Amino acid sequence: MILVKFLGYYSEVVGEREIRLPLKEVRIADIVSKYGIPEEEVIVLINGRPAKLGYKAVEGDVVVITPPIGGG
Amino acid sequence: MFYDLSKHKARVWEYGGEMARKFIGGRGFAAKILWDMVPRGADPLGPENKLVFAAGPLTGLPGPSTGKLVIAAKSPLTGGYGDGNVGSVAAVQMRRAGFDAVVVEGASKKPVYLLVEKGKAEVFDAEDLWGLDTFEAERRLKEKHGKTAGVLLIGPAGENLVNYAVVASQEGRAGGRPGMGAVMGSKKLKAVVFVGDKEPEVADPEGLRKLASEAREDIKSKPMYNFWIRQGTMAAVQWSQENSVLPTKNFSEGIFEGASAVDGYAMEKIKTHQRGCPFCNMPCGNVVEDAEGNPAELDYENVALLGPNLLIGDLKKIAVLNRMLDKLGLDTIGAGNSVGFAMEAKEKGLLKEGPEWGDYEAVKELLVDIAYKRGDLGRLLSKGVKRASEEIGGSADLYAVHVKGLEVTGYDCHAAPAMALAYGTSPIGAHHKDAWIISWEVKTDRLAYTREKVEKLIWMQRIRGGIFESMVSCRLPWIELGFELEWYPKLFKAATGVSMTIDDMFEVADRIYTLIRAYWVREYGGWSREYDRPPRKWFEIPLSKGPYSGAKLDPEKYEEMLSWYYEARGWDERGVPRKSTLGKLGLGDVAAELEKITPLKE
Numbered sequence: 001m002i003l004v005k006f007l008g009y010y011s012e013v014v015g016e017r018e019i020r021l022p023l024k025e026v027r028i029a030d031i032v033s034k035y036g037i038p039e040e041e042v043i044v045l046i047n048g049r050p051a052k053l054g055y056k057a058v059e060g061d062v063v064v065i066t067p068p069i070g071g072g
Numbered sequence: 073m074f075y076d077l078s079k080h081k082a083r084v085w086e087y088g089g090e091m092a093r094k095f096i097g098g099r100g101f102a103a104k105i106l107w108d109m110v111p112r113g114a115d116p117l118g119p120e121n122k123l124v125f126a127a128g129p130l131t132g133l134p135g136p137s138t139g140k141l142v143i144a145a146k147s148p149l150t151g152g153y154g155d156g157n158v159g160s161v162a163a164v165q166m167r168r169a170g171f172d173a174v175v176v177e178g179a180s181k182k183p184v185y186l187l188v189e190k191g192k193a194e195v196f197d198a199e200d201l202w203g204l205d206t207f208e209a210e211r212r213l214k215e216k217h218g219k220t221a222g223v224l225l226i227g228p229a230g231e232n233l234v235n236y237a238v239v240a241s242q243e244g245r246a247g248g249r250p251g252m253g254a255v256m257g258s259k260k261l262k263a264v265v266f267v268g269d270k271e272p273e274v275a276d277p278e279g280l281r282k283l284a285s286e287a288r289e290d291i292k293s294k295p296m297y298n299f300w301i302r303q304g305t306m307a308a309v310q311w312s313q314e315n316s317v318l319p320t321k322n323f324s325e326g327i328f329e330g331a332s333a334v335d336g337y338a339m340e341k342i343k344t345h346q347r348g349c350p351f352c353n354m355p356c357g358n359v360v361e362d363a364e365g366n367p368a369e370l371d372y373e374n375v376a377l378l379g380p381n382l383l384i385g386d387l388k389k390i391a392v393l394n395r396m397l398d399k400l401g402l403d404t405i406g407a408g409n410s411v412g413f414a415m416e417a418k419e420k421g422l423l424k425e426g427p428e429w430g431d432y433e434a435v436k437e438l439l440v441d442i443a444y445k446r447g448d449l450g451r452l453l454s455k456g457v458k459r460a461s462e463e464i465g466g467s468a469d470l471y472a473v474h475v476k477g478l479e480v481t482g483y484d485c486h487a488a489p490a491m492a493l494a495y496g497t498s499p500i501g502a503h504h505k506d507a508w509i510i511s512w513e514v515k516t517d518r519l520a521y522t523r524e525k526v527e528k529l530i531w532m533q534r535i536r537g538g539i540f541e542s543m544v545s546c547r548l549p550w551i552e553l554g555f556e557l558e559w560y561p562k563l564f565k566a567a568t569g570v571s572m573t574i575d576d577m578f579e580v581a582d583r584i585y586t587l588i589r590a591y592w593v594r595e596y597g598g599w600s601r602e603y604d605r606p607p608r609k610w611f612e613i614p615l616s617k618g619p620y621s622g623a624k625l626d627p628e629k630y631e632e633m634l635s636w637y638y639e640a641r642g643w644d645e646r647g648v649p650r651k652s653t654l655g656k657l658g659l660g661d662v663a664a665e666l667e668k669i670t671p672l673k674e
Contacts, residue, residue: 007314008307009299043515045314048619050518064314067296070551071508072305072372
């Protein structure tokens with residue numbers, strides 16, 4: 001199981017704040033494209049560390065997919 | 073308009089086109105006025121200091137979130153250049169009263185307030201307002217001068233000259249973290265009330281109205297718009313938590329166990345309504361019902377510094393503290409940071425008495441003590457963490473999280489070197505206003521110390537601290553929703569009739585930054601790189617929790633980035649502007665003055 005959290009307005013794009021994928025592994029790019037999230041701006045973390053679209057998350061990972069924020 | 077409170081005299085100064093072209097307005101005007109007109113070594117709380125309220129060419133006109141104003145003075149907290157920005161009807165009314173800036177000089181012997189109305193200024197007795205909190209005082213002033221009057225005022229913290237007292241407005245807006253409220257209090261000035269009746273002169277009124285309308289539509293069409301309206305800056309709580317930058321336990325950690333109880337979703341559950349600045353269609357003033365049943369306007373910064381930073385995890389209680397500080401006219405960031413310092417100093421045995429981590433009731437009392445400089449700890453903390461740590465001595469400065477005496481805001485930088493540099497080089501001391509670079513830093517190469525990061529930082533400073541603080545107009549449409557920068561030369565042209573490209577505006581921004589740096593060098597009698605360094609804590613005590621456990625900043629690598637920063641700005645290895653840079657920026661007169669203080673390199 002892979003937990004994927006969608007931060008900010010991505011939660012509206014996806015329709016969920018988080019989803020649990022019943023998979024042993026998944027390519028980040030596949031998650032992003034499946035949910036129609038704009039690739040250019042996306043920031044990805046796997047277990048809190050930066051990841052890129054080509055990375056794979058594996059069983060037990062926590063993936064965070066977030067838009068950039070402006071920091072106020 | 074200059075109003076001298078000592079002499080009770082007003083004079084109107086028609087600044088020429090050259091000043092406008094060189095400095096644009098807002099922060100640019102403030103820096104120029106403070107450099108030219110406040111004598112070197114002036115006591116920030118004395119009559120020689122000037123309190124500058126400065127608008128810019130876009131302020132108060134139809135346009136994207138243009139209801140913003142810069143408030144500046146020599147800072148009692150840092151001893152250097154200080155400014156803040158507040159979103160208020162006052163910005164609009166000042167321009168409608170006929171002024172682009174109002175400068176208060178001298179000091180009154182008794183409490184007064186200044187009314188700036190239809191081209192004139194008048195002083196009124198404020199004995200019956202002195203001592204009132206900002207909400208009550210504003211209410212009374214509006215009863216007298218009309219509901220649409222713009223009011224900027226201080227609370228007890230400003231009256232008591234607390235070093236991080238702010239200027240407040242509209243029950244929840246505030247600005248001037250480096251003690252602009254204290255400067256106002258030192259002049260016995262309770263409030264400035266603006267009442268205007270004339271639309272400011274605009275070069276192309278039809279063109280501007282059309283642009284403003286198109287801008288409004290464009291902003292509403294942005295993909296992030298809806299979520300922004302829902303959570304505003306509070307969305308940053310979850311973002312910071314996931315990225316290990318949420319300031320926790322006096323900036324000891326970047327993650328907080330109870331983050332989900334104080335994030336944007338938690339805020340939405342208790343949100344009652346929304347407030348915004350004039351001319352803004354993406355309001356971020358989210359009002360919640362606090363633990364005492366009162367309306368409190370919450371922001372990320374308030375929550376981060378009064379919540380996780382103090383290990384307080386109850387959002388409704390944090391809201392009580394926030395509202396209380398708004399009424400007292402005390403900076404929530406400075407206060408939260410100071411209390412966090414006290415908690416850690418107590419824990420480490422450097423203070424005999426102090427609040428325990430997470431002790432909401434103790435914090436509530438302590439914040440009032442700070443505002444009234446009551447009790448040993450209240451008095452100590454009212455000076456700010458830098459002076460407080462110096463007074464305590466020993467290793468206390470290890471726990472003082474500030475730059476140049478201004479307390480760090482809501483982002484822990486153990487694992488964010490570019491953001492640490494942003495704090496180190498912000499022109500008023502530690503603030504994220506000028507550059508918030510963490511998103512980009514995370515996306516590219518989080519832990520690296522690169523030249524690219526320095527270039528990106530300066531680019532951000534030019535826009536956030538330069539363009540937006542001189543126009544004066546809110547940076548959030550651009551930075552939060554992606555409203556394109558290219559709109560601003562168009563808006564500027566319609567408002568003023570003058571063509572300026574983004575690069576032209578960058579040149580003005582560079583001039584402003586170097587002038588502000590010159591001001592610091594003059595007032596400090598020289599300069600050292602150490603003033604441009606982030607807090608010791610980030611270098612010496614690593615994170616111990618979360619995915620970045622063990623992370624800390626590298627001092628040598630930081631110095632390398634700082635050197636690249638100086639190089640890019642045209643400053644020497646001390647951080648002092650070079651003669652050639654001052655010349656290139658049309659600040660030759662500044663060079664002549666500065667040379668008397670310290671030798672200038674070519």
